[in-house]
Amino acid sequence: MxxxxxxxxxxxxxxxxxxxxxxxxxxxxxxxxxxxxxxxxxxxxxxxxxxxxxxxxxxxxxxxxxxxxxxxxxxxxxxxxxxxxRSSREQATFEFPEVAVTDADPALRLTLLRALQQLPAPDRAVLVLRFWEDRSIEETATILGLSSTAVRSRSHRALGRLRARLGDSFTERLQAQPR
Known part of the structure; x- marks a missing residue:
C-alpha cells in the first residue's frame, strides 16, 4: 500500500x-x-x-x-x-463628468445613457444583459431568476419605453449612423 x-x-x-x-x-x-x-x-x-x-x-x-x-x-x-x-436621499444627476470618449458621436452615447438611466432598474438590467452583454434570453433569465418568457416580455416593454423616451427623431438619427 x-x-x-x-x-x-x-x-x-x-x-x-x-x-x-x-x-x-x-x-x-x-x-x-x-x-x-x-x-x-x-x-x-x-x-x-x-x-x-x-x-x-x-x-x-x-x-x-x-x-x-x-x-x-x-x-x-x-x-x-x-x-x-435605496432611500430618496440620493438624487440622480443628468450631468456627466467629461471623459475621453472614442465614440463617433458622444452626444448619441450620452443620450442613450440618460434614457437608459430613466428606465426602472429591472428593465435596465434586462436591456444591459441582453443587448450590451449580448447574452441569450436563457442566460439573462438565469441571471435574473426569471423565466425566458418574462425576459422576452420585459425586453419588449423596456425597448418600447426606451424608444418612447428617445422619440422618432432620435431613432432616425440612430439609423443614419454608420455601422
Missing amino acids: DHSPTTDQAPPGPLDFLEFATARGGQLYKTAYLLTGGDRHLAEDLVQEALSRMFVRWKRLSRLENPAGYAQTVLVNTFLSLRRR
Whole structure:
C-alpha cells in the first residue's frame, strides 16, 4: 500500500480569487456602469460588493463550472437589491463628468445613457444583459431568476419605453449612423 503524499491540486485560495477578480473586474465594471446609468462611483461600489460576496465563498464558488457567470448574477442581484433598498436621499444627476470618449458621436452615447438611466432598474438590467452583454434570453433569465418568457416580455416593454423616451427623431438619427 502506497502512503506517499498525493499530488492533487491545492485547494483554491486568495491568489486564485485575485486572478479571477483581475481577469473579470473590467467586464463586471462595464456591466455595472451601464446598470447604474453611468454612475462610475456606484458602479465601482457594485463591483466591489459583488466581488466581496464571492470572496467569502470562493472556496466553494471556484469549483463551479462558470464562476464568471455566477459573478454576473451576483452583480445584477446586488444592483437590484440596492435599488430596492435605496432611500430618496440620493438624487440622480443628468450631468456627466467629461471623459475621453472614442465614440463617433458622444452626444448619441450620452443620450442613450440618460434614457437608459430613466428606465426602472429591472428593465435596465434586462436591456444591459441582453443587448450590451449580448447574452441569450436563457442566460439573462438565469441571471435574473426569471423565466425566458418574462425576459422576452420585459425586453419588449423596456425597448418600447426606451424608444418612447428617445422619440422618432432620435431613432432616425440612430439609423443614419454608420455601422
